Amino acid sequence: MKTERLDKLVSDRTDLSRAEAKKAIRAGRVQLAGQVLTQPEMQVQPSLGLTLDGQPLRLAGELYVMLNKPTGLLTAARDSRAGTVMDLLPEVFSRRKCMPVGRLDKDTSGLLLFTTDGELAHRLLSPRRKVAKVYEALVTGQLDAADVQAFLQGIDLKDFTALPARLHILAAGEAESRCQVVLTEGKHRQVRRMLGSRGHEVLSLHRLRFGPLALDPQLAPGQYRELHPDEVQALKEAVDLV
Numbered sequence: 001m002k003t004e005r006l007d008k009l010v011s012d013r014t015d016l017s018r019a020e021a022k023k024a025i026r027a028g029r030v031q032l033a034g035q036v037l038t039q040p041e042m043q044v045q046p047s048l049g050l051t052l053d054g055q056p057l058r059l060a061g062e063l064y065v066m067l068n069k070p071t072g073l074l075t076a077a078r079d080s081r082a083g084t085v086m087d088l089l090p091e092v093f094s095r096r097k098c099m100p101v102g103r104l105d106k107d108t109s110g111l112l113l114f115t116t117d118g119e120l121a122h123r124l125l126s127p128r129r130k131v132a133k134v135y136e137a138l139v140t141g142q143l144d145a146a147d148v149q150a151f152l153q154g155i156d157l158k159d160f161t162a163l164p165a166r167l168h169i170l171a172a173g174e175a176e177s178r179c180q181v182v183l184t185e186g187k188h189r190q191v192r193r194m195l196g197s198r199g200h201e202v203l204s205l206h207r208l209r210f211g212p213l214a215l216d217p218q219l220a221p222g223q224y225r226e227l228h229p230d231e232v233q234a235l236k237e238a239v240d241l242v
Helices: 006-012 018-026 091-095 118-125 145-153 190-197 229-238
Strands: 030-032 035-037 050-052 064-069 109-115 133-140 166-172 176-183 202-210 224-226
Touching: 006 018, 006 050, 006 091, 064 229, 109 118, 118 229, 133 190, 145 166, 176 190, 190 202
Parallel strands: 109 202
Antiparallel strands: 030 035, 030 050, 064 109, 064 224, 133 176, 133 202, 166 176
16 A cells, blocks of 8 residues: 655645644644644555644545636736746645646636636636536627627628627626626637627626636635536546546
8 A cells, every 4th residue: 555754745745844744743733543643754545534733634536626716817827927826825735736626817707717727727728518608797888789690600800700698698788788798718818708799898898607617606706616516427437528
């Protein structure tokens, strides 16, 4: 049976650095079946039920996380000039290379998925899988049936023709309108460009769904949680990864 150093195992499955994990172990904060472990260098089996401060260590395996992204942050692993979405997640996620699946623009908020599961991420982003993304937008001007029809037909943009998409008008006023956009592509600033081509500037944009995964309404902007097993299963089924 494969074993690992205790301090490395604790660091890999918590928010502690390697040095912090060593201190926690020496302080008697790590236990196995009620027995305190105090030697950071000892070899243990990863499958054992270790606890830190009485709480089970995060299980090994792939990570799946949803974040309610606020505006103002880049979707990037790091950036020397601006804050990124990784700043909102514990360091253990970046250490395990739990990265965003696709991108949301700096000025777009809402559901952003992170995972260490490279195959799932690849399939979710593959154009041939046609995984739907749902956005809610506030735009200038009055949306009408002609806009809905234009989306259904596909919209010619400067560098590509957007595939047919669904535009649902939620409220339409002379000055501003609110709508939902459902599309299966994810090109740079695509929703904004499609609406802009119809003469409607996007004032705010928020992603509600990514395939079968809906943004948890309990998550405030900037908050995250790991996905439930049924949510992970639904994502895998959506891209035939079962």
